[in-house]
Amino acid sequence: MDFDAVRTFVAVVDAGQFQEAAAELAITQQAVSKRIAALERNLGVRLFTRTPRGAELTIDGQAFLPYACELLRVAERAVASVRTGRRPLRVDVIASRGAQSGMMRGFHRAYPEIELDVVMLFEIETAVAAIRSGAIDASFRAVAVPGRPLPEDIESVRVLDEPLQLLTGPGHALAAARSVTVAQLAGHRIWMPGIVPGTEWAAYYDDLVAEFGLTIEVTGPNFGSDALLDTVADTPALATFMGEQTRLVWPAGYGLRRIPVIDPTPVYPHSLLWHRDNPHPALATLRAHLTAAKAGHTAGTWVPGWVTPR
Template sequence: MTGVDLAAVRTFVAAADSGRFQDAAGELSITQQAVSKRIATLEKILGVRLFTRTARGVKLTIDGQAFLPHARDLLRAEERAVASVRPGRRALRVDVIGRRLGPAAVLGDFHRAHPEVELDVVTLFDADAAIDAIRSGTIDASFRAVTMPGRRLFDDIGVARAFDEPIEIVIGPAHELADLRAVTPAELVGYRIWMPGLVPGTEWGAYYDDLAAAFGLTIEVTGPDFGTKPLLDTLADSRSLATLVGERTHLVWPAEHGLRRIPVRDPIPVYPHSLVWHRNNPHPALAALRTHLSSGRRPEHAEAETTWTPAWA
């Protein structure tokens, strides 16, 4: 099958369905001579006769009958391949940083509002990887905090603030702050805040570095990162250890852990999520996502004057 021309395969199927080269030519908007030439070339490649001529037109040979269903499969495969990359037909591919984090929840809101949009959700390492993927066409968009010091964006990349996510602490039932309904950054001073998933040089690492510096917090990244479950297990048994998460981060723990999620207030630290995309990307679902984000419900803290983000945000 090496070297088979799909145009010739399409011509073969049209001729087989109509029984006349002339009718196939009309259907494909080519000349009858072009039909004959394509069929002859295909027969030469395959090494068999596909048609015999009759008084009324053409008739499939035994080999032609055997080849026909496979020819239809080839054309269907071509159609699927083209549809997979055609804007509006293929899934919108979006990077959400992590599947339990706020951007994934916001993208879930978009999907519920637009169930007709097919989504392909991915998780990339950091903003640099996401922007490279956007430029290469590997993904359509990403939720990132992108205005880090030293970050250089070009005219081909679009960036718009998507949402600000308030920060909460997660602590165990024996923690000294466990009975509070809200805590201030000042009240967290002196407590160990353990965040083993932070990676130096990433945009989320820069955010929490600045948060710690602004309020004198002790954020530790020591020890291996075994994932969320071991972290929550450790917090459940600790009187002094805490961690920080976004308000929309999805966490599940056994009921006996008794963990608390407590908002941080006065001021409210918020994580600045932006949507990043390529300005030349024509995917209609990308435009729908941007509209959805720009017209979303204002968060409860939106009117508050006491919010905090890093100066670079």
């Protein structure tokens, strides 16, 4: 159905005359008559009767009017849903308890008027495809894994270098340490069942193991962070790595310790990815917020050589 014709029909009803409707729509009276005639042919009914006083609705015109108004309201809502800056900014944070989620909470506190949709995608290929298709506006990732460069139309900026910490139970040999060096971790079993081969974090930890001779075990099913905490708390021989900004809560009786790792401090690099042609104004606001607030660690830190520089 021709929405211009429907809009013209409603304008004639409101004005009561073809001439006044033409002035309201900034078109000629002849154009108004043509649009109404085309709409009547399309519907197979007469919508108006011309009288000395103007244009009056027929019975069919009266029946059509409320639906015509609703059509125009729906069309306006449809346009508004995708109009630049009117829809929510959609961002992939990978996980709800990680640093990326914390950064988005900080952004929301700073800009509560900006509507947000937060999603969690798993693989970087899925996230990049979603950015390119417009399904999401941005994603937090570590870039760029060897052999998998970003497409030319995807931009990125490094927004956070997050230090790793060692998480141990109270019976672990390093539990009382205020900090541990990477060298001290050699020979200790670090259990990380959440590492999935082929992911960015798998590539990161593969390089960490190769660089410092660590032992990272990925055996057993991944039942989530709660099960991981249960096991580490009860198993003196096991520890795990956690990002400094990962938000975790455990029972007081677990006695878990979060211990800084130093000399050097392994940091996980978080970058924001977006499509270079994305016009959403809130995306520029998010980038500016993250780059202004980013915490960068340089001296005494380690990242894989493939990580995109700051």
